[in-house]
Amino acid sequence: MDSKAKYVSKKFFVIASLVIIIIVALYLRLLFVYKVVQPPLSGDAKNYDIMVKQFLTKGFLGYMSNTPNAYITPGYPLFLALIYKIFGFSNGSPLQAVRIIQSIFSVLTVLFIYLIGREIKNNKVGLIAAFFSAIYPTFVWASTLILTETVYTFTFMVYLYLQIIAYKKPGIFVNVMTGVFFGLSILIRPAAAPIIVIPYILMYFKFKDIRYTLKNFLYVLLGFTAIMMPWWIRNIVTLHKLILLASQTWNPMLGGAFPYFNGIDHVPQNIRSTMDVIKFIVKGFEKSPIYYFKWYTIGKFNIIFGSMWYDLDLKYQYLRNLYLLHSFLMAIGWLGAFYSLRKDEIRFIGIYAIILTLIQLMFIPTNRYAFTIMPLLILLSSYVIDKLLFDKNL
Template identity: 80%
Template structure:
C-alpha cells in the first residue's frame, strides 16, 4: 500500500511538473507572437509566402520560379497552404495564424521531448529536457518565423519518440508509423534522410539477428516509401525525372566550399550541380589540405554552435538573461553525445546528433543549422545531469 501511494504521488508530481512546464512554454511562445513586432517578410520566408500563394492560385509548386520545380521539398509549403486556405489571404497573408499554429506545435514538441527523455531513462530526464526546451530562447523566437524549423522539429521529435519505442518494443504498426513520420519530416527538410538506417544498424549490432533486424527495418521503409511516393510521382509526371528530395543541395554546399568565406564573392559561374561542387571542394583539399580540413571541422562547427540563433530586435529583452543556457547545453550535451557511444539506451540519439552535425558541415555554416540538433543535445544533456546528480556512478 505504501509503495502504491509513493508511486501515485510520484506520478502526480510528474504530471503537475509537466503541466507547469507546458504552461510556461505556451505563455512564452504566445508572448512572442502577440507582443513582438514582426519585421516584413524577407529571404526564405518571403519566398515561401510567394510560393504558397502561387500554389493556391495557379496550382503548382515552384520555389522562386514561375513554373513548377523541386528546389525545396513540399512539406512546409503545403503546411502553409493549408493555413492560408483556411484563413484566406485575399486581404494579406494570414501570418499571425501561422505563428499561433507553430507556437502550439512548438509546445507539443516540448511534450514529445519529455516523452523521449522518459522513455530512454526516466521522468526526471524527461522533465529536465522539457523545461530546457520550454525556455530555450531560440525555440520560442523561431515559432514566430515563417521558416521550416518549428514544423520540422515537431515532426522529427514525434518520429524520434516512435523510433525509441520501435527499438525497445517493435511491432509492425509502430514500425510503419515510424517510417511515415520520418517521411513527413524529410518532406519538410531532407537533410536527415540517410539516418533512417542508423537505428537498425545498431539493432543488428545489439542482437546479431539479421532476419529480425531486416524485418523491422523493411516495415519502417514501407511507411517511409508510402509517404514519399506522391512527391516522387509528382516529380516524374511534372518534371519528367525522378527527384527523391530536392534540387537545391548544390547551392548551400557551394556556399560552404569557401574556407572562412574567403573568395565567396567570386563564385565560379560554371558550377551548377552537386557533382560540380564536389569536384570544386576536392580541388581545394588537394591545394590546401590543412586549411580546408580546419574549415570543414572546427571552423564550421564553431560557426554553427558557437552562438545561439536568436536575432530578436535588441529592444525586446525577453529571455536574454538566460542566453548562457545555450553554452550550458552545448557543453553537457556534446559530453552526452560522446558518452552515448558506450551506452546503448541513448546511443542512436547521440549518433543522430553527431551525424546530423557532420551533414551540416558539408554546407554553408550558419547558427540556424543548430536548431534541429539542439533538441537532441538537450535530451543528452538532461541524461548526463541525471547520471551525475542522481546515480552513484557513471
C-alpha cells in the same frame, strides 16, 4: 508513507511539473507571437509566401520560379498552404495564424521531448529536457518565424519517440508510423534522410539477426515510402525525372566551399551541379589541405554552435538573460553525445547528433543549422545531468 502513497505522490509531482512546464512553454511562445512586432517577410520566408500563393492560385509548386520545380521539398509550403486555404489570403497572408499554430506545435514538441527523455531513462530526464526546451530562447522565438524549423522539429521528435518505442518493442503499426513521421520530417527538411538506417544497423549488431532487423526496417520503409511516393510521382510526371528529395543541394554546398567565406563573392560561373561543387572542394583540399580541413571541421562547427540563433531586436529583452543556457547545453550535450557511444539506451540519439552535424558541415555554415540538432543535445544534456546528480550507481 507506504509504497502506494509514495507512488501516487511521485506520479502527482511528475504530472504537476509537466503541466507547469507546458503552461510556461505556451505562455512564452504566445508572448512572442503577440508582443513582438514582426519585420516584413524576407529571404526564405518571403519566398515561401510567394510559393504558397502561387500554388493556391495557379496549382503548381515552384520555389523562386514561375514554373514547377523541385528546388525544395514540399512539406512546409503545403503546411502553409493548408493554413492559407483555411484562413484566406485575399486580404493578406494569415501569418498570425501560422505563428499561433507553430507555437502549439512547439509546445507539443516540448511534450514529446519529455516522453523521449522518459523512455531513454526516467521521468527526471524527461522533465529536465522538457524544461530546457520550454525556455530555450531560440525554440520560443522560432515559433514566430515563417520558416521550416518549428514544424520540422515537431515531426522529427514524434518520429524519434516512435523510433525509440520501435527499437525497444518492434511491431508492424509502430514501425510503419515511425516511417510515416520520418517521411513527414524529410518532406520538410531533407538533410536527415541518411539517418533512417542508423537504428537498424544498431539493432543488427545488438541482436545479430539479419531477418529480424530487415523485417522491422522494411515496415519503416513502407511508411516512409507511402509519404514520399506522391512527391516522387509528381516529379516524374511534372518534371519528367525522378528527384527523390530536392534539387537545391549543390547551392548550399557551394556556399560552404569557401573557407571562412574568403572569395565567396566571386563564385565561378561554371559550377551548376553537386558534382561540380565536389570537384571544386577537392581542388581546394589539394591546394591547401590543412586550411580546408580546419574549415570543414572546427571552423564550421564553431560558426554553427558557437552562438545561439536568436536574431531579435534588443528592445525585446524576453529571455535574453538565458543566453548562457546555449553554451551550457552545448558543453554538456556534446559530452553526452560521445558518452552515448557506450550506452545502448541513448546510443542512436548521440549518433544522430554527430551524423546530422557532419551533414551540416558539408554546407554553408550558420547558427540556424544548430536548431534541429538542439533537441538531441538537450536530451543528452538532461541524461548527463541525471547521471551526475541522481544516479546512485555512478
